[in-house]
Amino acid sequence: xxxxxxxxLPLPLDQPYTYSLPKEMEGKARVGSRVLVPLGERWLTGIxxxxxxxxxxxxxxxxxxxxxxxxxxxxxxQLLAFARRVGRSFLVPWGEMLQSAVPPSLFVxxxxxxxxxxxxxxxxEKGLLSEDECQLAALLGTRPHSxxxxxxxxxxxxxxxxxxxxxxxxxxxxxxxxxxxxxxIRPEATRGxxxxxxxxxxxxxxxxxxxxxxxxxxxxAFSPFLLFGPAGRRKAVYxxxxxxxxxxxxxxxxLVPEISLTPALIEEFEKSLGDGLALLHSQMTxxxxxxxxxxxxxxxxxxxxxxxxxxxxxxxxxxxxxxDGEQDESYSQQExxxxxxxxxxxxxxEEEKAVLVLGSSAPTIESFQRARKGRYLIDLxxxxxxxKVTLLDFRGRSGLIDPRLIRAIQERLDGHEQAILFFxxxxxxxxxxxxRCGFVPSCDRCDLxxxxxRSEGKLxxxxxxxxxxxxxxxxxxxxxLTARRGAGIEAVxxxxxxxxxxxxxxxxxxxxxxxxxxxESLLGGFEKREIDILVGTQFLAHxxxxxxxxxxxxxxxxxxxxxxxxxxxxxxxxxxxxxxxFLREEKxxxxxxxxFAPDHYSIREAARGDYAAFYERELEFRRLLxxxxxSSLAEVVFSxxxxxxxxxxxxxxxxxxxxIGKGIQVYGPALAPIARMRGLHxxxxxxxxxxxxxIAKILAxxxxxxxxxKSVFFFD
DNA sequence: AGCACGCCGACT
DNA sequence: GTCGGCGTGCTC
Numbered sequence: 001x002x003x004x005x006x007x008x009l010p011l012p013l014d015q016p017y018t019y020s021l022p023k024e025m026e027g028k029a030r031v032g033s034r035v036l037v038p039l040g041e042r043w044l045t046g047i048x049x050x051x052x053x054x055x056x057x058x059x060x061x062x063x064x065x066x067x068x069x070x071x072x073x074x075x076x077x078q079l080l081a082f083a084r085r086v087g088r089s090f091l092v093p094w095g096e097m098l099q100s101a102v103p104p105s106l107f108v109x110x111x112x113x114x115x116x117x118x119x120x121x122x123x124x125e126k127g128l129l130s131e132d133e134c135q136l137a138a139l140l141g142t143r144p145h146s147x148x149x150x151x152x153x154x155x156x157x158x159x160x161x162x163x164x165x166x167x168x169x170x171x172x173x174x175x176x177x178x179x180x181x182x183x184x185i186r187p188e189a190t191r192g193x194x195x196x197x198x199x200x201x202x203x204x205x206x207x208x209x210x211x212x213x214x215x216x217x218x219x220x221a222f223s224p225f226l227l228f229g230p231a232g233r234r235k236a237v238y239x240x241x242x243x244x245x246x247x248x249x250x251x252x253x254x255l256v257p258e259i260s261l262t263p264a265l266i267e268e269f270e271k272s273l274g275d276g277l278a279l280l281h282s283q284m285t286x287x288x289x290x291x292x293x294x295x296x297x298x299x300x301x302x303x304x305x306x307x308x309x310x311x312x313x314x315x316x317x318x319x320x321x322x323x324d325g326e327q328d329e330s331y332s333q334q335e336x337x338x339x340x341x342x343x344x345x346x347x348x349x350e351e352e353k354a355v356l357v358l359g360s361s362a363p364t365i366e367s368f369q370r371a372r373k374g375r376y377l378i379d380l381x382x383x384x385x386x387x388k389v390t391l392l393d394f395r396g397r398s399g400l401i402d403p404r405l406i407r408a409i410q411e412r413l414d415g416h417e418q419a420i421l422f423f424x425x426x427x428x429x430x431x432x433x434x435x436r437c438g439f440v441p442s443c444d445r446c447d448l449x450x451x452x453x454r455s456e457g458k459l460x461x462x463x464x465x466x467x468x469x470x471x472x473x474x475x476x477x478x479x480x481l482t483a484r485r486g487a488g489i490e491a492v493x494x495x496x497x498x499x500x501x502x503x504x505x506x507x508x509x510x511x512x513x514x515x516x517x518x519x520e521s522l523l524g525g526f527e528k529r530e531i532d533i534l535v536g537t538q539f540l541a542h543x544x545x546x547x548x549x550x551x552x553x554x555x556x557x558x559x560x561x562x563x564x565x566x567x568x569x570x571x572x573x574x575x576x577x578x579x580x581x582f583l584r585e586e587k588x589x590x591x592x593x594x595x596f597a598p599d600h601y602s603i604r605e606a607a608r609g610d611y612a613a614f615y616e617r618e619l620e621f622r623r624l625l626x627x628x629x630x631s632s633l634a635e636v637v638f639s640x641x642x643x644x645x646x647x648x649x650x651x652x653x654x655x656x657x658x659x660i661g662k663g664i665q666v667y668g669p670a671l672a673p674i675a676r677m678r679g680l681h682x683x684x685x686x687x688x689x690x691x692x693x694x695i696a697k698i699l700a701x702x703x704x705x706x707x708x709x710k711s712v713f714f715f716d
Numbered sequence: 717a718g719c720a721c722g723c724c725g726a727c728t
Numbered sequence: 729g730t731c732g733g734c735g736t737g738c739t740c
Contacts, residue, residue, distance in 0.1 A: 007740080011717050017740035040719070040739045062740055096717095112718095130731090160719075161732070707735080 005029055005065055006050035007037055010099035010107055014704075016049050018056045019065045029065065032073025032080060034106065036066045041176060043110035045069065047098050049080060072297070074102065076316055082351040083312070089347070089692075090339040091699055091712050100338070101312030103289040110176040114163060115144035120171035132162055133171065140172065147174075206233055209378045210240035213357060217245060217319055222350045226326070226371035227359040228611075229380025231581075234359045235265075237380070238322055241357065242269075246276070246302045250319030254305040255345060257328035258282070262544040266305065273303055280306035280313060308341045311348065318352040321345050326360035326367055327574055330542075333713050340714065342367065362577045362611055365570055365618050366629045366716065382609075387583050388590040389607045393598045394556075400487055400495045405553050405592045409496075412551045413503055413532055420546075420582050421496075421535045423489050423555040424575065426462065426509045428454035430486030432472075436479025447676035452483050454490050455507075464678045489535045492555065496533055508536035508543075541578045548584040551592075557606075558597035564673060566627040566715075569602040569618050576606035632692040632716040634699065637672055639680040639709050649708045650683040657687060661698040664689045680709070692716045 003026050006016035019037050021029055029035060033048045043066065055062065075083070075098065087097035099107050116124070116137055123129050124137040136150055136159070150159050166172045209227065216223040227234050238254070245252050256265070258281070269277055278292045278301040289309070295301050297314045304313040308330065323331070323345050331341035342358065349356035358367055361383070371377035392402045409419050431449035433440050442449045443461035450459035450468070458467045472481045483491070489507045496505045506522050525531045527547050534540070560571045576593065583589050593607055605614035623630055636653065640646045650669035657666050665688040672682035689695045692714060699712060 004740095009717095009739090011739090013717085013739075019740060037740080042718070042739090056740080161734095164720075165731090 002053075002055070003029075004052050004055060004062070005035065005048045006052070007035060007046035007065075008049050008095040008098065009037070009039060009044050009046045010095040011039075011044075012093045012096065014093045014095075017046070018062055020055075020062045021051075022064050025065060025068045028068040028071045030071070030073045031077065032075040033071070034069035034074050036069060036108065038063050038066060043108075043176065045107040045109060046095070047075060047080070048073075049094075069108075074106065074297070074314070076314060078316075078318075078351050079312065079314060082348045085347045085351065086339050086344045088700070089343065089696060090333070090714065091696065091703060092338045097338075103286050103293055105286050105290055106293075112147055113144045113175050114140060114147060114150065114172050115175070116140040116172055117170055120166070123171060129171075133166060136162065136166070137171065144175075205229075205380050206236045206240070209380060210237050210244075212378065213237070213241055213355060214244045217241070217250070217355045220319070220353055222353050222356070223376075224346065224349070224356045224371075224374070225358065225376050225378055226363060226367055227357055227378050227380060228361070228363060228368070228371075229378075230361055230383045233380040234324065234361075238324070238357075238359070241320055241322070242303065245320045246273075248319075249302075249317070251301075251315040251317050252303045252320045252322070253310065253313060253315060253318060253348075254303060255310060255321070255323045255331075255341065256305065256307060257325040257330045258307050258542060264545070269303065269305060273301075275300065276302040278304045278306075278313070280304060280310035282307055282309050308337070311341060311344055318348075318354045320355050320357065321349045321352075322357045322359065324359040326358040326363050327570075329571075335711070338711075343716075362574055365567075365615060365622060368615055369619060369629045385585045386609060387580070387585075389609075390590065390592050391598045391604070391607050392592055392594040394594050394596050395598075400492050401499075401553075401555070402592075402594045405594055406499060408551060408590070408592060409500075409533065409553070413500060417551065418526065418529065418531070418549045419533045419551040419553065420540075420549050420579075421492065421533065421553040421555060422537070422541060422557075422575070422579050423492050423535060424537050424557075424559060425486070425488040426453075426511075426537055427451040427460060427488040428490035428494075429483035429488055432459070432470075432481040432483055433485075434474035434477060434479045435482050435484075437474060437477040439474050439476045439479075439481075441475075441481070445676070445679045446674060448674055451488065453511075454483075463674050489537060493533075493535045496535070500532070503532040504530060505533045505535065506531050508534055508540045510537070510539040538575060538578075541575065541582075546582060548582055550584050550586065550589045552579050552583050552590075553592045553594065554579050555594050556596065557593065558595050558600060558603060561597065561600065561602070566622070566625070569600075569614075569621065572600070572602040573606040573611075573614050573618075576603065577609070580609075626688070628716050631688050631690060632695060633714070634687045634692075634695045635684055635713045635715070636687065636699070636703075637682055637684045637711050637713070638669075638706075639677070639682045639711075641680060643681040643683075646681050646683050646708065649706060650685055653702065653706060654685050656702050657685075657698060660701070661687075661689075661694075663694055664698060 003021040005019050005021050007019055008016050029048055031048055031051060034045050035048055036043060037046050083097040083101055084094045087094045120137055129137055139145060139150060139153055147159055147163060167174060213225055227237060242252055278295050280289060280292050296304055304310050304315060333340045346356055392404055394402060412419050429452045431440050432452050440449050441459055446461055446463040448461060448463045451462055452470060453460050457470050459470050460467045474481055489509060493505050493507045508522055523546060526534050554576055557572050557575050561568045583591060595603055597603055601617040602614060638646055638650050654666050654669055657664055667686040669683050669685050672684045675682055687695050
């Protein structure tokens with residue numbers, strides 16, 4: 001009797017396809033295994049989600065599975081269920097969710113290769129081809145290429161349509177083959193598992209917090225906690241919990257924001273766990289991730305520590321999920337990364353019947369409120385060290401740096417000390433302007449002015465990262481382009497260099513060219529005290545491992561408040577608190593905050609380090625305007641080349657929601673904040689309801705019928 | 717997603 | 729009349 005396998009494919013097809021299983025594969029394919037299957041003309045990697053004896057009645061034809069890629073399932077049943085739930089919550093097809101959960105190399109697929117036939121070659125030489133055909137044929141003259149390569153290298157508009165025509169005329173052939181990346185992975189020699197000996201010499205609060213949480217862990221049921229307090233104390237609690245979980249042979253998933261992947265933290269856990277630790281983060285190579293994954297799968301580790309990509313680690317008997325730095329934006333739903341890690345971690349903990357511990361000293365308003373309401377907030381008490389903080393009211397002043405801050409820096413430099421300044425704007429100026437005709441150079445693929453990066457002599461689009469050489473003559477009137485406003489960190493550094501000509505001042509920001517080495521050497525230089533003042537953006541604030549200094553300056557944290565974002569208050573608060581980490585814990589250490597908005601509660605309370613006060617004000621604001629956590633929002637962004645059609649689609653969508661969505665408010669359509677990006681117009685519709693589920697349900701109903709490219713962001 | 721089909725306007 | 733745009737439907 002034949003067996004059939006229900007296979008989920010990494011495509012926006014949200015239902016499984018059924019394939020027959022040849023006799024020799026029957027024992028091998030299991031639920032959760034990868035299989036190689038044919039789909040139309042293509043070969044794809046899919047995941048078996050069901051095995052059954054009876055043929056499906058509906059299917060006209062059933063193709064056989066070509067190959068079973070795992071005899072030990074890649075996904076546990078819990079992981080499969082978890083991926084499906086995350087997908088449902090964020091409107092991502094199950095198969096795509098599964099694909100994004102594992103190292104990319106594990107999903108092999110056929111790649112098309114186009115080659116020129118002898119007839120094609122002849123036609124090219126004789127000049128019998130159309131202009132477009134000629135272009136492709138010329139590219140194929142030397143060797144076969146992928147359609148994608150042809151798309152990129154030629155100027156032909158619709159490559160795939162042209163190719164199919166050329167194929168009919170037998171000018172080209174298209175071959176599809178699966179490039180096999182199959183490696184036998186041998187386990188490395190184990191270093192021997194060490195006992196977990198972490199320092200837990202902390203006070204009563206830590207002891208009690210750990211006790212409460214391990215009590216819940218013992219029950220083997222889902223249970224959430226929010227650990228609110230200073231990093232040191234949180235770590236002490238984590239250490240105890242880890243020990244507890246591991247000693248009863250439970251497994252632990254420890255999620256950290258990108259920043260906290262500090263060598264120090266890893267070293268500490270490595271020391272105590274030896275081989276029992278796996279690391280997974282986005283900066284690892286594919287191969288490294290694959291090896292770590294393998295370790296986890298083979299149950300050679302008890303603890304996985306990593307950033308958002310670690311959420312799908314194939315740990316079984318998962319007892320504890322820690323998500324530290326809960327407020328960090330790297331956990332939020334971002335462009336291209338379809339889900340919010342906080343919510344997804346909760347789903348996984350539910351699925352695995354594990355304990356979830358969120359940790360933060362400045363949690364998101366949403367999580368804090370939920371924890372208070374749900375009575376799972378654990379308060380570890382206030383920071384033991386409070387530095388001196390000075391708010392510099394910049395109203396009525398001009399220039400880039402307050403003289404009072406300059407004086408303070410001067411004193412530090414005189415005492416051979418270093419300083420760090422934060423200013424969250426990259427480059428020299430956010431735009432150039434012609435002083436004669438007012439022309440502002442802007443990106444031709446995005447609706448955004450080009451930022452001036454003077455040190456590199458470039459104009460950079462901060463939306464699409466494209467750069468062009470900076471040309472200071474106005475292309476329209478031959479006037480002069482100047483950087484009059486919108487100063488960035490390069491301008492701040494320039495100012496400092498003028499003031500302190502003998503000192504070494506450097507800037508640190510994410511850049512387009514990805515010159516990672518240079519940046520790392522800057523950090524090294526600062527550590528070796530070769531650099532006196534470091535000026536950085538939020539990107540620097542997310543780096544760990546810098547030696548703390550006695551003076552930190554934060555320039556204009558209120559800039560973020562002007563953005564159209566209901567969470568901007570929280571962002572300002574967090575940006576300020578994050579800067580505190582760079583300060584040395586000693587008596588004379590101090591922080592300066594230079595701002596035009598010294599009275600804004602987010603700035604004031606962050607300066608005072610009073611989260612509770614900030615929380616009350618922010619929550620009140622959210623309540624008044626009915627923002628999350630009091631309501632749930634979803635932002636649906638449609639994008640496409642044709643603005644007219646896009647607008648039509650968005651209007652249609654909005655009216656559909658209005659008709660069938662009960663209890664949903666619809667705002668828009670409106671242009672997205674960046675109305676065009678990479679050549680695509682962007683139109684958005686915002687939805688509001690009491691509950692996220694209400695919105696997700698309606699969207700799941702309407703969106704599949706809309707083919708226009710879209711992305712959905714949830715805020716709750 | 718990719719790919720085929722089939723329908724309409726604009727050019728050899 | 730074909731070419732080439734893109735809307736629609738299908739893939740076990």
